[in-house]
Amino acid sequence: MNVFGLEIPDAVLDVVVLVLILIGALLCLSAAVGLLHFRGVPSRLHAATKPQVLGLLVICIAIALSQRSIGGILIGLVIVAPVVLMQFATAPLSAHMVGRQAYRNGSVDERELVVDEYAESKTTPPGAG
Numbered sequence: 001m002n003v004f005g006l007e008i009p010d011a012v013l014d015v016v017v018l019v020l021i022l023i024g025a026l027l028c029l030s031a032a033v034g035l036l037h038f039r040g041v042p043s044r045l046h047a048a049t050k051p052q053v054l055g056l057l058v059i060c061i062a063i064a065l066s067q068r069s070i071g072g073i074l075i076g077l078v079i080v081a082p083v084v085l086m087q088f089a090t091a092p093l094s095a096h097m098v099g100r101q102a103y104r105n106g107s108v109d110e111r112e113l114v115v116d117e118y119a120e121s122k123t124t125p126p127g128a129g
Contacts, residue, residue: 016062020062024062027052028051040109048095056084
């Protein structure tokens, strides 16, 4: 691959791609271990969203780099961009909704909260169903 006049050997590119895939897989594994290890809902949600999304991002970058040419990498980035953007949009939103519902159900230990911004929203407003 030729970048800015520099020739990057295919072996170096293969090593970079493999390292990125390994890092992404380790991040996804840490998310799964965090879901099993942590007890509270907020800590489980943090473990489920942060490393999982970052792991997916790193793996998608590795997929784009594996195309071996500047045009191929750009096409690869265009192809994986919607996947990454959907993950960035939906993971925090779903974690927020799950966390809020767990708080309203009483599944969250209120003694562990530093600031309780939802104290007034525990009750369902009239007419909300």
